[in-house]
Amino acid sequence: MKGITRKEEIITTAAKLFKEKGYSAVTMRDLAKAMGIKAASLYNHINSKQDILKAIIISLAEEFTEGMQLIQSSNDSCIDKLKKIIELHVKISSQNIYGMASLNNDWMHLEEHLKYYQRLRDDYENDFRDILKSGIASGEIIDIKPEVMLFSILTTLRSLYLWIPKKEDVNLDELSNSLSQILIKGINI
Amino acid sequence: MKGITRKEEIITTAAKLFKEKGYSAVTMRDLAKAMGIKAASLYNHINSKQDILKAIIISLAEEFTEGMQLIQSSNDSCIDKLKKIIELHVKISSQNIYGMASLNNDWMHLEEHLKYYQRLRDDYENDFRDILKSGIASGEIIDIKPEVMLFSILTTLRSLYLWIPKKEDVNLDELSNSLSQILIKGINI
DNA sequence: GTCTATAGACTGATAGAC
DNA sequence: GTCTATCAGTCTATAGAC
Numbered sequence A, B: 001m002k003g004i005t006r007k008e009e010i011i012t013t014a015a016k017l018f019k020e021k022g023y024s025a026v027t028m029r030d031l032a033k034a035m036g037i038k039a040a041s042l043y044n045h046i047n048s049k050q051d052i053l054k055a056i057i058i059s060l061a062e063e064f065t066e067g068m069q070l071i072q073s074s075n076d077s078c079i080d081k082l083k084k085i086i087e088l089h090v091k092i093s094s095q096n097i098y099g100m101a102s103l104n105n106d107w108m109h110l111e112e113h114l115k116y117y118q119r120l121r122d123d124y125e126n127d128f129r130d131i132l133k134s135g136i137a138s139g140e141i142i143d144i145k146p147e148v149m150l151f152s153i154l155t156t157l158r159s160l161y162l163w164i165p166k167k168e169d170v171n172l173d174e175l176s177n178s179l180s181q182i183l184i185k186g187i188n189i
Numbered sequence C: 001g002t003c004t005a006t007a008g009a010c011t012g013a014t015a016g017a018c
Numbered sequence D: 001g002t003c004t005a006t007c008a009g010t011c012t013a014t015a016g017a018c
Helices: A006-021 A028-035 A049-072 A078-095 A097-105 A114-137 A146-158 A160-166 A172-185 B006-021 B028-035 B049-072 B078-095 B097-105 B114-137 B146-158 B160-166 B172-185
Strands: none
Touching (some): A006 A028, A006 A049, A049 A078, A049 A097, A049 A114, A078 A097, A078 A146, A078 A160, A078 A172, A097 A160, A114 A146, A146 A160, A146 B160, A146 B172, A160 B146, A172 B146, B006 B028, B006 B049, B006 B097, B049 B097, B049 B114, B078 B097, B078 B146, B078 B172, B097 B160, B146 B160, B146 B172
8 A cells, every 4th residue: 555556656656757757758659668567557547748748747837836836925024935936946946856847847748738738837927026026125135137037046946957957965954054055145245 | 242152041049949849849841831831841851950059059168168278277356257257158148049049948958969068067167166166265255165156157048049148138238237236246235 | 558550640861853 | 863673661540369
């Protein structure tokens, strides 16, 4: 009773392969081989290759949306909201490194759910931008173009999946703190 | 006498398509259609699909290597070297937005030239890390894990191609300055 | 739940006419 | 330099046996 179904096993194996070569370059035969079965057997558990991609990406995107809604509705200062966003990315990314690769690089291959994904992503960026803007308005954050700040911070957080696995001994709280310091206070003395 | 050959036209058109869907998802028929010719005609100018990818990626990687060598051999302070690296990324990325997408996302599909690319990339990261470390040693840069700093700054710079085209009116010097401020001095008051 | 066999479409690339 | 025609291989997915 490990509670892990064959379908879930297929999805996590697929995410691992998608991270290495991208969705389009991974064939159902590649996936089957990694599972130790034949390609046709996969279809007893999943409906299509596309369904695997959807399962990986949409659940992650919704996880970010929920996290952002919680942060946004809090009474924290803008800087504290930023710190919580950083913690959110560290947490989700470390729990699903392979899935994060698909979320970042293979979302354009979504078919039926592409527009839904794009709406979630746009909303997330807008919420993030609003936090930065209100931080500027209240004097908490320097008055530099919020667009450049948003881009700089968000791309760093979105790329965490590339970097976390390389340092397996890293403490996640420590990583969140280092990132907060670097992204918020800068790197010079 | 525009000096732009048909081969170059194919490569830039391919880079544009690779940015949208990735190398693996773009077929030679897609590329031919975008050029207004038939797929077979492409082979009068290029040897293979793989050769196109190599042409896009390797020239860009070498451009970064040359830029880094120039910066490294200068007598600037570490902070000034960092500013020059930021300018280097802004300059190259703005000149070849589409190629930067392949450099970032499709390098793993290089065949013959994969190891060469990886060596250039590793060397670049090592040079970057050395600059940060000597900045820490000299007291110019705060003593936080250089690995987290390197990751944070470099992923921001590597993702510039995603963001530059969205703001066509942006002044590149202004962008370099904003980025320097944000990445080096942080965003809080 | 896995297998073999296969359908039907698509892939990169080549041969040879114009 | 571009075309038509085509090859040989691969792709996702299905049918049906065990």
